[in-house]
Amino acid sequence: MTPSSLNQLIEALRVLPGVGPKSATRMAYHLLQRDQGGAVNLAHALEYAIATLRHCKHCNTFTEAEVCDICADAQRDHSKLCVVEMPTDLMMVEQTLAFHGLYFVLMGRLSPLDGIGPKDIALERLLQRASDGEVEEVVLATNFTVEGEATAHYLSEMLRARGLSVSRIARGLPVGGELEHVDPSTLAQAMVERRSL
C-alpha cells in the first residue's frame, strides 16, 4: 500500500546509526512533506562528501587533500603521536591547546560485540606510522569506556613490543569537580592514580 519509492527511502534512511523503522518513517514523511529542499540538499551533500573525502595519508582523519592541515604543519612536534578514536576526539584535544604533537585517528575502537576486531580499525597503519623513527612517545587518548580501554590496552601491548614509549591520558576528577558529586569509580581511580607533590 505504501508507494515503492517511499518504502525505498524509508529503508535507505535505516543505514543511519540509531534509526529504526519508526524514526525512518517519521524522517521520510518530514522530508517529503516539510523540507524537500533539505532532502535534495542532503542527497547532494552525501554524494559530494563521498566523492571528495578521503583519509589523510599520515593520520587517517578525513580530509579533502592527500595530507590534512595538522599533518602538513611543520611547526608541530613530530616526536609525539596522540591516538584517538574519531575525528571529533582529535578536535576536542586540539581545543585544549595542551598538545602540540601529531595525531592518529583509528576511526573506531575494538568492539568484539559489534564485530569490530583489530582488522576493522586502522591498527596496522598506526603501527607503521608510529615506527617512522621520528615518533618517540605515543599518547593513547581513546575513551574511558570498556571498548576504549580495551583498545588502549591492546595498542599499548603492541606499541611497547616495538620499543615505543606509550602513555595514557589521566583519569580523575574534572577541573572544578567536587568529591560529593563525582561517581565512586572515578573517585577510586583518582585515588589509585594520585600524584606525589
Next chain:
Amino acid sequence: MTPSSLNQLIEALRVLPGVGPKSATRMAYHLLQRDQGGAVNLAHALEYAIATLRHCKHCNTFTEAEVCDICADAQRDHSKLCVVEMPTDLMMVEQTLAFHGLYFVLMGRLSPLDGIGPKDIALERLLQRASDGEVEEVVLATNFTVEGEATAHYLSEMLRARGLSVSRIARGLPVGGELEHVDPSTLAQAMVERRSL
C-alpha cells in the same frame, strides 16, 4: 579544521527531525567510514522519492500515481471519510479491517507552538473533499494528543457548519486492559464516555 564537504554533510543531516549537531556528526562519520554504499543509496532514494512521489488527488496521501490504490478502489464505501494525521495512521486503521470507507490524510496536525496553523495542513482540501455530495459521515481519527484533539475540535466545528455528520473514534481502556494498570485520565474518560448496554 573539518573539511568543508564533511561540514556540509553534517549540516545537511540536521534537516532530519530529532537530529542535532552531535548525532549529525556521528551519522556522517558512520556513513563515510562504515557504509559508503548505504550513503550513496540514501542519496539516490532521496532524489528518486522527491521526483516520483506526489499527493493523491483525493485523499492527500503519498502516491506515485494521480490517485492512490484505496481511493481508486470502487468497492470502498464512499459515504464515509476517515481523517487521519499521517499516512502511517491510515495504515494502522487499514490493518484493523474495521473501516471500509475512504480516507483523508492531513499530513500534519494543528500545532501553534510549532508554527503549524490551519493553512499549513490540508484543511481547505479536506473541506472540498468532504463536500463532494457523496460523503455523509466524517470520522475524525487524529491522535489523542493535545494537538490531535485541538485539530479534531477545529475540524468538527468546520465540518458540522457545513451540515456534515462528524464522529470521533472512541477513547477508553485497551482491549485486554486492566483497570489497575491504566492511567487515571484514560479511566476517567472511559467512565465519562460509558455506553449503555
